[in-house]
Amino acid sequence: MPFVWIVEISHMTALAATQDSPLRPVANALHGHQNIALWLLLGPPLAWFVVFYLLPLFALLGQSVLTFDEFSMTVTNELSFDNFRTIITEPVNFDIFWRTFSMGVAVTIACTILGYPLAYYMARYAGGRTKGLMYVGVMLPMWASYIVKAYAWTVILSKEGVANWLVGGLGLTSVLDTLLAIPWIGGNTLSTSNIGRFLVFVYMWLPFMILPIQASLERIAPNLLLASGDLGATRTRTFFRVTLPLSAPGIAAGSIFTFCLTFGDYIIPTLVGPSGDFLGAVVYKYQGAVGNMPLAAALTLIPVLVVSAWLWLAKKLGAFDAL
């Protein structure tokens, strides 16, 4: 197979060489001026990103130091750091931050625990058809519409829904009630509890954890495992001393998605779980219903900072090589 491939390639290369294009002088000129070639390629996407992405982001940053007049409900151009003072001094904001942050961490841990075995199986044991089917099994829920999945869970978790039907059918109603009675994570019903919200988040981002782990596991050279075995390590020891550390970049890459997506989400928190106490939902409320754009803008700096820190950490762990 590689041989055929090489022949084909060299054939293509030879063809390329024999057909001289009329643009050759231009090509040569560009070759001599690499910078011009670079700017021709980079120009359109860079211009798009500057106009429609970077400038808006900086404009948003700028708005965070404007003032919102509580009486007239309008934004004035008076510069101050009051918004940041409000964020830091109001204890409720700290609660919101902590709740969002801990959910992001919990979701990341749960996705790792659930996703790792599947990724491991795909990389180590599944072959051919099974592997193809498993890919589809992971990608189908990954790409099935976000809002449809969120909607499906509101139906599943509702009082007459399939979740309660299943729990009842298995005779686990009392177990569920005990779980829901736990402060912090519980609630009145599944669909208004943090357990429900956690479940939906885990479901949503699980495929984003599985695929990077699987990719990093695939990249481990089989002879490393052989060597470990030859040197007398048991399978368990090989797993914990060789496989798991070498797949850490995959976990770090997956955590970018599970953590960052949870941290910035605001649709799921409004549909499932206790009401209105998630960072994204609060930002949405301030910019929309309240119209306090400066405070909303200041609040968006929190996810920007936290996500940047997380990306930095993930980069340290080699996540970007694993993507």
Add this chain to the structure above:
Amino acid sequence: MRSERTHDNRAPAWLKVVVFAVLAFMQFPILMIAIYSFNIEDSAYTFPPPGYTLKWFGRILDRPDVMESIFLSLLTATLASVLAIGLGSLAALAVHRPRFRGHDALNIMFNLPIALPGIITGIALLSSLRLLKLEPGVLTIIIGHTTFCVVIVYNNVIARLRRLPASLVEASMDLGADGFTTFRRITLPGISTAVLAGGILAFALSFDEIIVTTFTAGAQRTLPLWLLNQLSKPREMPITNVVALIVIAVTTLPIIGAYRLTMGTHSTEGASK
């Protein structure tokens, strides 16, 4: 390839059970939506459904709101993915060039729209569209979607460029081809399936996007926005389920196609660094 003398090649039973359970958990909500779209009852969440019918599938044709949303979503997703194919491929070709200053910064910049929460992209876009005096509408939806779709094409193409052996380009140049010819005969055929796969993924992502869209849509309602609206003001629940099923089909079927396009390129020679 993965022959292990010291390691059993068969998975332990508990691992199989866990893998099966996780896979089942992942398909479960989609299965539920499929079941509910045949539900005979008009407005209930009751499980199991009391009966099954096909009538809701025909009913959506009589709902202009549904049809308009489907059309708008198809339109914006098509235009956004076409724009993203152009911008994303150019960006990948530029960043892939021999190292220059600002290389890493550009790579991070093109990845920002998926790393930063959608709500930030949405708010930022909305506030500058106001400054630019652009009315939120079809155009602004396309602008927003294109921005995050570029990332998908960019990442697909740059991953492929990294796997294409540099020696091919060198050989082509050595044999006397100029830059354009080499691009047309070597680079372009090499990246074409990655460009296409990226475009398909971008289409699916755009068709499905909701957070950025809420900020840029104005009075327009894409299919995901229509669905979100149904959650607070449901009208004929089973229609919602049918639409949900359609959205799943439109987003996932192309994905499987995109997967097939990129399949096998992972194991090409020289793939491992």
